[in-house]
Amino acid sequence: MASRGRAEIVEQHFLTMHQRVVDELGRRIAGGVWGPGDPLPVEDVLAAEIGVSRGVVREAVKALVAKGMLRVRPRTGTRVLPPEQWNHLDRDVLRWRQTGNATALLRDTSELRRIVEPGAARLAAERAGPERVRALYDSLAAMEAAAADPGLGGYVEADIAFHRALLDAGGNRLLGSLGRAVGIALEHSFLVSTRTPGAVEASLPRHRAVVRAVEARDPAAAAAAVLAIIEAAEEEIARSPGLPDDPV
Template sequence: MESSPSRNLTQQLVHDLGKAIVHGKYDVAQSLPSEAEICDQFSISRSAVREAVKMLTAKGLISSRPRQGIRVLPRDRWNLFDTDVLGWILSGKPTLQMLKHFLQLRGAIEPAAAELAAVGATVTKLRNLETALARMKAAEKGLDDPLDADIEFHISILMATGNPFYVQLRSFIETALRVSIRFSNQIKGVQAADYNIHAAIFNAITEGNPADARRYCEEIHKEAIALIDSELVRQEAL
């Protein structure tokens, strides 16, 4: 069992089985080992196994029924908004198409969030956004982590909307950003995101200009999708 000091036995079992399912160790509709077999394999109690099965069922990865056992469900049943499921997918080798799908979702969420932030962000939320932008500037000089700074900026925009539904997307967006930003920067051959376009978003939000805030956000997403499309074309030509 892959151990982590931050997880109890049930959580660890959920992590190990969930990751194995997502990475294709078990085929769709294939039966997983029985509860008794899992107990023996992982040296864990039956009650812990049953709790783990319930958690994986809630994530859409498996079904568990009497006389049918524990079966893996098709990918379209998986809860991709669950940060564990998304994290397991991204911890492997996510396809370019998967990254593109995520960017398309970001493109529907973040420009609208920037627009809302420009209309109604509080002074405190604007200060948080300013702090995140300052981190990005520091990262350009090698004084901060460029990935963490970039993620904080995008999450700060969600938080600045004041809309609880956008705020609830924080963990999901943060999990996927860690892969998509790293991939985009790798293709561009840079260590950090473009500070100037992020500063433009910040200025538009602080100046109460929702149209520009949306437009600059859309520019970031369009560029990222164009990069993935070009890489898809390149790979198809190989």
């Protein structure tokens, strides 16, 4: 038993070191330290610089290959792939983009929302049963409670839960998975937009309109209501004191 306990500790330590190196290399790539086509330093150099073994570096590189950020070839070594080939729905990639080019992530998030959420709202209005509608009302209630007592925090988390519930409400599992995948991007967007004075208070009636349209089984009204939320968020982001100043 003691031997197995030590093995578990060693494995956990390796996983922790592994994630730290994946995070370090991923942030450098997303931040432009190494551009598309650039070779990564050899394993020995990276291992010495970061303070880990070559094996940890090797496994981290494999993880970044799986995320579409690196390519390994026998003669050309390990090279950075262009952003077009990255998996931008990967949670780590989304996190790294926040620190690399946050403005572009805000733009991409808004464009994705315009494409996806009105259609999801229509589907929700057509299909959502009582439990799905209740989930939307519960998320709205959490938003209202957080807005009433800003000192407690939690508004952004409740807002994310609302939009995930909306994507779930139509019963399309791919849409539901998409909502969970882009949670970090939504969080980044909401953290910026809600810093604009008056944004939270103005947002609540719009979200309430979405729920009522879904409950009334009015697809056109549901789509219009969620589009109004997205358009207002775009305006709030443009005026927000939390808007990043990095280039698009």
